[in-house]
Amino acid sequence: MPQMHYPEDRTGRRSLWVTLITVLVFVVGFIAHTSSRAQAPSLQHQEPVGKPSQATTVIVVDTSEDLDSSSTRKTCTYTSGAIFVPATDGCTLRRAILEAAARPPADRPIEIRFNLADDDPNKDREVSGTWTLPINAALPTLRTQSILDKTGDVTIDGSTQPGGRTDGPPIILATNDRSLEIESTGNTIRHLAFKGGGAIFLKEDGNTVEQIWMGLSDDGTSIVFRTPAQPNRMAGGGIFITSNDNLVQNNIIAGAFARAINIDGSRTNNTIQNNLIGTRADGTVPEVPVAAQCLRSLSLDPQNWYGGWGIALSGSNNRLIGNRIAGLHIIQSLNDTPPIAIEIFGSGHEVRDNVIGIDSADNPVGVCGQGIKVSGSNTQIVDNLITGSRAGFEDDESSAILASDTSPTFGQITVRRNLIERGPGRVYAFGPGIPAVLRTFQPARVTSVAGTTVRGTSGLDSPCPGCLIDLYSDNGDEIAETLSYLGEALADETGAFTVTLSAPLQAGVGLRTSSTTQSAGVIGNYLSGTTTQVSKLYLPLSELSITGPVTGTAGMTYTFVFELEPLGATAPYTYTATVTDVAEPVTLVTASSTVTVTYSWPTSGTKTIGVNVANELSEVTATHTIDITGTVIPDDEWRVYLPLVSR
Template sequence: MRDRAVPRRYHSVDEALTSLGTVTASASGSWTATNILPVGGLAAGQSLRTMSTTAASGTIIGFNAGTTTRLSRDMYNASGVITRPATPPAAAPGTPPAYGRPTARTVPITPTPTYITVNSSSDPDTSQSTTCATAPGGVCTLRRAVVQARALPADQRPALISFNLPTSDPGYNATLKTWLITLSSLSSNQLRSLDGGQITIDGSTQPGGRTSGPKIFVRGKNTQSILVVNGNANIISGLGLQGFGIQVNEGGNFVETNWLGLSEDGQTIYYIDGSSVADNKATIQDAETPPAKTGENVYRNNVVVGSTATALTIRSDDSWVVGNRVGTRPDGTLPVGAAQICGSTWVAGGGVSIYGRGTQIGGPSDAERNYIVGTGIPSPNATTTQPLALQLEGGDYLVLNNFIGRTVAGTDVGVCGEGIRLSADFSLIQDNVIVAPANSAMNMLPGVIAGSSNSFRGNLIIGSSSPIVFGPTIDDTYAFFNPAKITKIDGTAVSGTSGDPGIPPGGAAPVDSTCPFCTVEVFLDDGDTQVETLQSLGTARANVSGAWTFTLPRELAAGEGLRTISTTNNYGTIMTYEAGTSTRISAALYQPGSLPSSDNMVYLPMIRR
């Protein structure tokens, strides 16, 4: 047998770099090679390997003479056998970093105030200095109580304007058991602003009366803002306001359990002088939070209906909009029949507009859910742009568990305009019901920076003509990024991949929709022509290649199918967009035995508004 010695360097690859010669082994297989090493011997890091060739047939059973072996696995130097370096493991794909999402925050507890007591529904003058303490005969009106409260020094605050009107008061309604304060001066209905902070006006302090709604109603009509709240830690609660709204200019305030724009019985919309074509001014608004100041206003359990403007316009930061009913009666029903809704005479008003950053709209409990139903304005022109149910303009929002277009009783009435118009970023839109038959359920309008990292999770979109659409300022790389694709449904086992490349109109380049590590949400839909998400069945996490699996809670019934939404977990999965950015709903309805392919899949048109 003839052996060949070859030198190599230490690393994990088997190599024969140079042949140093051959030697013939003895009959016992031993051998010695001389004068084959380089001058000076092996250098640092060098070693020897061998390879043998047989000289007789059968030395390797079944093989003839001249058969050569493999290269020796062992390496040798003057010290003997060298331990073979371990092959380094292949690099594993990295786990995506966690990214922050808004979470529900505890609503602050209402502070306990002290009292200035209104005992008359009259409004005899518009004096800006007469207080309840200085009024003739001890007559304490709402106007005088406000003048007195705003003038209190800090050591006498907080102050509560409470009510104790007798049933003999001219403003008392014995049938409804309510009291009506009419701001009678036509020249100036405006009350003095609530200045200095820590002032409460609470209609529920009125003894007796009904328990099914506000006992105290205040009626005014003026182009001026009648009730303006300045300062912090003010509370407006338990009032029925007719002909005007509430303006809040600073932070840390509570506006809760008020009716705006309703008759005293809560069954019909209140119109100024009975004119349904005039704005009834039933609105709640606040101001932008200045730098280095806090917002954190609470708007809770209010009923607002009938204004041609937006019912709630919240510009402050880190506020709460929870438990409100917009466009409905206090019991959640609508003040007209279903046939009149969104008609030429229907006035429910606008919905909710949120600016600033960090505001929470809705919450995890039923009590924190906002109902925004039937919002619309009268117009004989069918092309009139109807008001938005919910407009989001800033960012860092939590929009959770709201019913848009669904009543308290669970009836899907819808809204007359868009469900949600989203021009925000870094927000979580979760577990909402959106019924918007005439318009898009969600309209994405921002550009590259705004609109990033908006996550959709568990939202039910029902009966919308366009479920999720993208405005003209949205880049094609997002607008046409396809959600996950389902490739197999076998009983309850579902598997899929990243979506097919999106195809923008006009011959633009296809949009790569590869989605590694993305979260895939699977929805149930029926077989009608509308793209809906009738039930969220859960989520799956894709692997590095975008492949994923999911187990259904049950097998699909006849006519049922699945749709998907994908949410990225890495920056740049959708070009220039942050982790947490969700796609549109899959246009394809995936059903067992009839999975659409990318060649014959029918896509809804992307509506660019």
């Protein structure tokens, strides 16, 4: 300590001040010591471990054992009359939580830290740098002692453990299916692993849960079932929110028996972001044999991956942002609902930038149920990516995003810029409970594609003045997809629009549209921000081929095949054939891209078959010649047949 210097002519006054200061320090120290026995932290037991703490009170867990798990009185350092007394054999997590709940407002914020010994019997059970804490009875509720002031301000941080691993939670709770219930506000729970079931219940506002593992083995590579003899109980786990203004981020939950994250009731302003649901700790999902994928059975299949359920939102004005959900599957009967990736109820939610069905290694592993299922009103579903979703058996519409609601308050659901790959059928559709005025309303229609210029107008019998038109690309296979987002345009008062693409469409690539109203009353009584279903594929014809013989004999019948490209070009097609020796062109309207016809000529010579095929975007032509030789047949003895087969 630096030496203090006093002026020589104030020696007597200096001595008096020293005496007074000494007395004052003694009195304050005595008062502090006395009050600490009642409510303040004992500083000699509360030294922070690792980084400095900003907490008023620091409680350090120093043993992994769950000692006296039935006691509701023993704390780590805190005394309050005969109600709470400090234990003499160590600070357990149970005692730390009980103490944090018991301390008065003056002792907050509180931080629960960890300083478990290197020779602790539960160190490195499976993975180096971890300590396993068995939970032998229900944990104390993290609350306050007053119903009038529920300010918790408690942080439980597993990363404070010295020597703990940094690629996963160093503190592993062997929960025995016991949960952590939080009934105070402003708390933070981070860097813990829940193994063997158990959940986190957020019953009061303003809490943060982050960097938590649930349902995984210590190394994060497999799912641990909470009751091995009853695998249908899955791994348990989950974060259940019955309060407002909470933040749940950067957690990993796999094998959830119920929703992995669930916002229940009329809760508002919660944010669920950047979580991994259904995956291993690194965000990947192991490869599953094709024959076993999404197989519904009550028997455990060791070669399968049971990622559990997804996320559900209720209430209002909640946000679901940037989560990755992949590998969802459960042990289930044929009649059980497959796990849904995202379920939305209520109003005013924002669901964006979520990735469904693709793991962190970009493998399209899919999910075994609906991608997004929405009801309610005034919700934004934008910029999500869904790959390999499936429809629930009870859904009449097979769609990656399904609106299903029978409430008269349904509406104002905005669905834009979502990319869908390998879906169950459609991109965005409405269930039978949605009124026909919206369910059958047709999205914008593309009328021409010329280079990079796309023009269109309102859908058939569905005027949409001033609507916002979104364009997507898709190929011509049988599955409706939105493989890339190509741009938007605001339709004029007649519904007409023009979009300039960044580059011409590649061969075999077409367009799909959706329309979002910008004012009320455009679609029935629905308000602005209501998005239609996604359109059929608008794909121009690129080529027509005619195959058949090039030589023949008069009077004989020959077969020719007209075939259109690309596969999946917009139907229907109008075929018009002009044939030598046939007085009038023959027309056929069909949805088939392949037509088979037969012809016979009575005279020799070079015969020409000329065919024109048009759809609503384009037309193509082709010709074919055949040299006919042989005897002339009287006119009344020959026929021309068109078509013979259409498929």
